[in-house]
Amino acid sequence: MRLSGCLRAVVFSAALALALPAVAQDLVIGLSTPVTSLDPHFHNLSPNNNVADHMFDKLVHKDAKEQLKPGLAESWKAIDDTTWEFRLRKGVKWHDGTDFTADDVLATLKRIPTVPNSPASFATYTRPIKEAIAVDKATLRFKTERPHPLMPNDLVAIRIVQKKFAESAKTEDFNAGRALVGTGAYKFKEYVAGDRVVLERNDAFWGGKPAWKTVRMRMITSAPARVAALLAGDVQMIEAVPTADIAQLTKDSRVSVASAVSNRVIYLHLDSDRDKTPFVTDKAGKPLEKNPLKDARVRKAISLAIDRAAIASRIMEGQAQPAGQLLPDGFPGTSKTLTAPKIDQDAARKLLAEAGYPNGFAITLHTPNNRYINDEKAAQAVAQFLTRAGIDTKLEAMPSAVFFSRAGKLEFSFFLAGWGAETGETSSPLRALIATFNSQTGMGTANRGRFSDAGVDALLTVAMTNIDDTKRNLMLAAASDKAIGELQAIVPLHYEVSSWALRKGLTYTGRADQYTYAFEVRPGQPVDTARR
Amino acid sequence: MTVYILRRLAQTLLVLFVTALLVFFGLFLVGDPVEILVNPVADETERARASAALGLDKPIYEQFFIFLKNAITGNLGTSFVFGRSALEVIIERMPATLELAFLAMVIAVSLGVPLGIYAGLRPDSIAAKAIMAASILGFSLPTFWVGLLLILVFAVQLGWLPSTGRGPTVDVFGLQLSIVHWEGLKYALLPAINLALFKLSLIIRLARAQTREQVLLDYVKFARAKGLSKARVIGVHLLKNILIPLVTVIGLELGSVIAFAVVTETIFAWPGMGKLVIDSIFQLDRPVVVAYLLIVVFMFILINLAVDLLYSALDPRVRLAEAK
Numbered sequence: 001m002r003l004s005g006c007l008r009a010v011v012f013s014a015a016l017a018l019a020l021p022a023v024a025q026d027l028v029i030g031l032s033t034p035v036t037s038l039d040p041h042f043h044n045l046s047p048n049n050n051v052a053d054h055m056f057d058k059l060v061h062k063d064a065k066e067q068l069k070p071g072l073a074e075s076w077k078a079i080d081d082t083t084w085e086f087r088l089r090k091g092v093k094w095h096d097g098t099d100f101t102a103d104d105v106l107a108t109l110k111r112i113p114t115v116p117n118s119p120a121s122f123a124t125y126t127r128p129i130k131e132a133i134a135v136d137k138a139t140l141r142f143k144t145e146r147p148h149p150l151m152p153n154d155l156v157a158i159r160i161v162q163k164k165f166a167e168s169a170k171t172e173d174f175n176a177g178r179a180l181v182g183t184g185a186y187k188f189k190e191y192v193a194g195d196r197v198v199l200e201r202n203d204a205f206w207g208g209k210p211a212w213k214t215v216r217m218r219m220i221t222s223a224p225a226r227v228a229a230l231l232a233g234d235v236q237m238i239e240a241v242p243t244a245d246i247a248q249l250t251k252d253s254r255v256s257v258a259s260a261v262s263n264r265v266i267y268l269h270l271d272s273d274r275d276k277t278p279f280v281t282d283k284a285g286k287p288l289e290k291n292p293l294k295d296a297r298v299r300k301a302i303s304l305a306i307d308r309a310a311i312a313s314r315i316m317e318g319q320a321q322p323a324g325q326l327l328p329d330g331f332p333g334t335s336k337t338l339t340a341p342k343i344d345q346d347a348a349r350k351l352l353a354e355a356g357y358p359n360g361f362a363i364t365l366h367t368p369n370n371r372y373i374n375d376e377k378a379a380q381a382v383a384q385f386l387t388r389a390g391i392d393t394k395l396e397a398m399p400s401a402v403f404f405s406r407a408g409k410l411e412f413s414f415f416l417a418g419w420g421a422e423t424g425e426t427s428s429p430l431r432a433l434i435a436t437f438n439s440q441t442g443m444g445t446a447n448r449g450r451f452s453d454a455g456v457d458a459l460l461t462v463a464m465t466n467i468d469d470t471k472r473n474l475m476l477a478a479a480s481d482k483a484i485g486e487l488q489a490i491v492p493l494h495y496e497v498s499s500w501a502l503r504k505g506l507t508y509t510g511r512a513d514q515y516t517y518a519f520e521v522r523p524g525q526p527v528d529t530a531r532r
Numbered sequence: 533m534t535v536y537i538l539r540r541l542a543q544t545l546l547v548l549f550v551t552a553l554l555v556f557f558g559l560f561l562v563g564d565p566v567e568i569l570v571n572p573v574a575d576e577t578e579r580a581r582a583s584a585a586l587g588l589d590k591p592i593y594e595q596f597f598i599f600l601k602n603a604i605t606g607n608l609g610t611s612f613v614f615g616r617s618a619l620e621v622i623i624e625r626m627p628a629t630l631e632l633a634f635l636a637m638v639i640a641v642s643l644g645v646p647l648g649i650y651a652g653l654r655p656d657s658i659a660a661k662a663i664m665a666a667s668i669l670g671f672s673l674p675t676f677w678v679g680l681l682l683i684l685v686f687a688v689q690l691g692w693l694p695s696t697g698r699g700p701t702v703d704v705f706g707l708q709l710s711i712v713h714w715e716g717l718k719y720a721l722l723p724a725i726n727l728a729l730f731k732l733s734l735i736i737r738l739a740r741a742q743t744r745e746q747v748l749l750d751y752v753k754f755a756r757a758k759g760l761s762k763a764r765v766i767g768v769h770l771l772k773n774i775l776i777p778l779v780t781v782i783g784l785e786l787g788s789v790i791a792f793a794v795v796t797e798t799i800f801a802w803p804g805m806g807k808l809v810i811d812s813i814f815q816l817d818r819p820v821v822v823a824y825l826l827i828v829v830f831m832f833i834l835i836n837l838a839v840d841l842l843y844s845a846l847d848p849r850v851r852l853a854e855a856k
Contacts, residue, residue: 119569195803220801405563442575
């Protein structure tokens with residue numbers, strides 16, 4: 001029986017009408033790095049954390065500028081120097097309908113250090129908690145050994161799972177989906193390793209009904225293919241837009257670009273500790289009697305010789321903000337007086353002459369070539385600026401797998417690296433990059449230049465024991481002033497600007513922690529926060 | 533015959549052992565996986581724990597002996613990154629790569645052999661010259677560039693086919709395959725064409741060369757004189773004779789298509805083994821890289837054995853060495 005033409009048209013448009021609302025409520029996102037596990041406590045890796053945040057909540061959440069806001073905990077305060085109290089939100093339900101209580105949090109904290117075979121564990125965040133008590137079903141107290149002012153910041157990394165799964169589930173159970181019961185905006189639907197994660201809406205979410213009925217997160221690691229998928233309409237949003245495409249995408253009427261300055265600073269690390277450093281010689285190639293990088297004036301000269309504005313606009317194509325300290329302005333703990341220095345090659349040469357190197361010297365700059373945005377290109381520009389100022393710089397680039405292994409063994413004298421402050425304030429880079437290396441206390445874990453100054457250490461130690469936010473941030477700012485402004489422990493280059501591209505009609509406020517949250521994607525006009 | 537197969541088996545084990553040795557020590561020289569995987573904020577206790585958890589705190593020789601001991605029971609190690617058995621992680625993605633490789637070979641052979649034979653039978657026609665020119669482009673253009681071009685033209689501009697990813701799969705005898713239905717096949721077409729281009733060009737040129745050589749030989753004249761139809765002369769007698777070198781090349785290429793479809797898989801976000809192995813190399817996930825290379829070497833050996841046996845079946849003049 002053949003349908004007449006008219007009837008066929010009616011049936012077709014009816015089918016289309018039924019199909020459209022469903023399609024409009026689905027969001028497909030193209031991720032740039034693959035997820036390795038769905039167990040929220042197994043591997044502390046950005047893509048894993050990103051997906052986990054859709055299904056699980058933390059006690060404390062972060063907003064787009066990395067400032068703390070209530071999550072599963074409505075409020076928190078330090079009752080004394082070594083005790084924190086968290087009041088939990090009431091009426092929160094797990095995806096299976098049962099109530100969320102303080103016991104779930106306790107079970108989660110117990111599970112984290114025991115996850116087997118973890119390549120990057122979350123135990124660093126739970127270790128400061130000496131004792132965790134549930135005062136009642138909705139109040140928790142954490143006791144610490146020493147004053148721990150960043151307790152709420154650390155708790156942003158801990159996704160809360162249900163007590164029964166925290167006690168019995170293994171990583172395989174999470175990867176298979178059996179244990180993926182959370183309190184978050186989305187429920188787990190499907191996971192195909194290396195390909196996609198599919199989530200569906202949690203209508204009973206405590207934060208209000210989420211916008212999208214289904215979220216498909218597809219892993220497309222090749223940057224051009226990701227852009228092509230967006231332009232073809234196969235995905236509605238992508239992260240990590242390649243810098244070379246941003247100009248073209250901004251002009252394209254089908255898509256819009258959202259950017260935000262991130263918490264990652266790209267900097268140059270210098271060997272300021274050893275008397276004999278492997279990659280510094282005089283211009284003829286003969287070794288020098290002493291290491292010029294130990295002199296703060298030489299480090300300052302290096303900083304002044306570089307044109308950060310040119311690198312940000314030409315090499316990074318606008319996707320970078322010149323940096324004068326460890327975090328962009330406005331982040332807690334930043335100094336109000338430190339700004340990104342403008343290029344001044346004459347001042348640089350004068351400082352070098354004062355330090356005893358009127359003719360400069362020769363140095364090798366090492367850099368990874370596949371880790372940070374345009375890392376090798378930025379390093380090439382740095383090498384050229386320094387050579388112009390009198391320091392003949394040779395460049396050696398290598399894959400990050402080789403680079404970090406060698407850097408960790410202290411094989412380099414001068415190298416480019418990056419640091420993302422996951423706490424959203426400056427104590428993170430100060431402790432990791434500038435504090436004196438101490439394997440017992442965990443200070444200077446990434447201080448591969450082995451910079452050491454007693455004054456900075458003292459400021460840092462006092463700051464980290466101060467529970468009062470305002471006082472602590474002032475002390476951290478003073479520590480930055482001394483470490484970067486006065487002593488130039490490291491040479492900050494720029495802050496990375498992350499960008500997302502969306503089909504017209506969708507909007508996303510870029511996040512400083514570089515996460516891509518489906519529940520923050522809304523219909524409307526995009527806002528570019530990078531310029532503020 | 534049995535002696536022949538047993539000898540090949542012994543050679544296989546030797547090759548596998550040497551491969552494992554080379555990869556193990558090679559990756560060890562590249563760098564330290566813990567440095568890559570562990571969170572940079574982690575302190576010494578955390579690094580020591582990660583090192584011990586991954587078995588990297590032991591000396592390299594001890595790690596290798598533990599690996600050999602486990603390999604005999606079929607356990608090729610636990611992936612550092614995924615925390616699951618390396619073999620399981622690879623086998624999970626094998627159907628995707630195999631079906632892409634199969635589709636690519638089908639396209640390459642089914643188009644390449646007829647086109648090559650035609651170009652060999654009428655070498656001076658315009659069509660033959662066009663085919664040969666196209667085949668030069670086919671093996672000189674880089675896969676990376678052709679793949680992106682295919683996406684740009686067919687997905688972005690024309691919108692005929694999806695740009696990236698693998699389509700929905702159906703369960704076929706326990707395997708999850710996507711190319712058995714059109715929904716999944718349309719996702720596989722572009723990557724398969726991209727992958728097939730090089731092989732297609734190779735097969736065209738080889739088939740043409742073989743055809744031009746064979747068509748001058750006496751048996752073809754004799755078959756025509758006997759009165760056999762053109763189709764039978766070409767399709768039965770000629771084809772069988774040009775297949776011998778073709779089968780060797782196809783066997784080698786099949787192995788390389790399965791093992792090294794990395795570029796195509798990365799461009800088209802095809803969740804196969806190739807993409808897995810390149811990611812694992814960058815992350816220094818040694819168990820996955822070792823397991824993958826052992827599987828690939830084993831597969832090449834099997835294919836070579838199959839080709840040798842097929843060779844002797846196709847050409848009655850050839851005997852396997854030991855069978856004399």
